[in-house]
Amino acid sequence: MDLDISDTRRLFTNLIRADKFGKMMYSRMMQGKLIGFYHPAEGAIAPGVAAGSFLTDDDILFPHHRGHGITHMLSKGIDVKPYIAEHAGKSTGCCAGRAAWHYAFPEHNVFGTTAYIGHNFVPCTGFGWAAKRNGRGQVVMNCFGDGAMGTGRSHEGLLLSSNWQLPIIHFCENNGLSIFAEVEEMHPTEHLSTVAQGLNIPHVIVEDGQDVFAIAEAVIPAIERARSGGGPTFIEAKCLRFKEHDIGNRDLRGWTPREESEYAAMLERDPVKVATKRVLDESLLSQSEIDQIHEQAEREVDEAVRFADESPVESPLEAELLADVYPPKKTGVV
């Protein structure tokens, strides 16, 4: 492993935090404390941790929708409390309780989200365009799943990023399933990154997307390349989805339930288990350090839950909301 100890610690810590936040969100959804849908990230958190952990606050992140991006955002260094509140419809939410789960964190360069699959390629093209011209070395982390690669938007976004050599990391979290549909049936090539290859975009395939360290080794040089004007990279991390597409839905392959043996095999590839084994085997972290990381993450999750629960639901008047539909007229334009 080429990662230094601070990288390793950061990745491991973010992985534990993401895992605990994800499990908390799952249980809160089951308790009826979340509004809208919840698309659990469980089992597939390693890609988001690797994608987010090496971004600066000034970089632009478009999170994957699974886990509603908590993994990616907390790894970027964003305090996700306002997002947990947002998902409960609270006024302290990052979008004042108006977005639920198609949210934005403009203060931390996370914005433009909607429910349309592949929509990430739309604003990310403009983020990349602006980042290149801003001259501050910003990069754009554009995260999406295998399903998004079926959209025309993905082709167009990849095309323009290649034409203009935009500082974008196209980050495909390929868990092999879009709702029920299997990628092998929906896509003709073995790797989705073949599409990027066809458009002259350098690509990296991470076969073990359950291993956060392996993905990070692909992400770090891609970010460096983008930051130094080297243009886009396409990273494809092959990962697993432990749960159903969204809570309450059936968990099928095609149109039949996934086999019990599949779940058992998947659990062996739990990203937390994989990472823990590695840091212990290679003596990168001690058991007591690991315990500390777990305890601290649990405290952080408890605090976020308390913040969300204690925040009020507000009911602004229709007239007040209508006044917020258009931005105020700019004054002082010469």
Place this chain on the structure above:
Amino acid sequence: MRELAFVNAIREAIQQEMRRDEKVFVVGQDVRGGVYPHTLNLVDEFGPERIVDTPISESAMHGTAFGSALLGYRPIVDFMFASTAMTVFTETAVMTGQQYFLHGSKRPAPLVMTGAWGIGKRTANDHAMPIHGYYSRAPGLRVVIPSTPYDAKGIFTAAIRDDSPVMIPWCTGVMMLKGPVPEESYELPLDKASIKREGSDVTVLANSEQLQFALKVADKLSGEISMEVIDPISFSPIDMETILNSLEKTNRLVIVDEDWEMGGFAATVAARVVDEAFDLLDAPVKRVCFPNMPIPGGFMEDYLRPNPEKIERAVRDVCA
């Protein structure tokens, strides 16, 4: 005052705003070559970094504008033909219109979307169709149509400076219309209708080429029927105040719009007038619109679309 053609008034607004603010740029297909003259030769002054051509990738082309607007740029995305914007309706209407409010009214997306439409040029549905009816139902967008050269410059200038996403579908029927345009920059309000001719017997709302038709009818009928002709300019939101003030005087209303009759501007204004000012009406509200059918490309559009004869008939009907 110096006269300019409508399309060159747009060009001057874009040029002056690009000189004033380096965050303003144009993105579209063949805007460097200037398929329409409003971007003709601008690349010579501003270069291909600010007059930006894309492949035929409307989604990413619009995304260039939308994403960079969220990061503080002020793009104009040119769809060439207005209805091309509808190939990416989700992007242009839903994502662009709603993100500001839904995301807590924190980060505006100040972009201008534009494209040409106009029935009566034998171009058939796809090149001719009006889109303001579709887009005016998208919350968060401003939908504005200037109809004179003077208004074109003032509206484009204001739209580029405004923090809202603004859709400006302009009509090819007035593209070469000439009129006085000041050389210096100026803004016109994006949300106000404009009274183009004062009158006392009947209020006629009309935009684009239909505005020219309505003004011709007003000339023809002067001495017999006094028409007040109002250009709505803003299709979302609608300036009801100007319309209702006019109705206080005339008590009669004809709404002319090349858009389909079903569910568009004319239908909305008619409903609001009935709702808010029923007692002002001395006659039924008449709408002169395109019938609910595809816009044919041949000669049939001449008698299907609104025209001076239909406007005159509607005016005479409500004044009878």
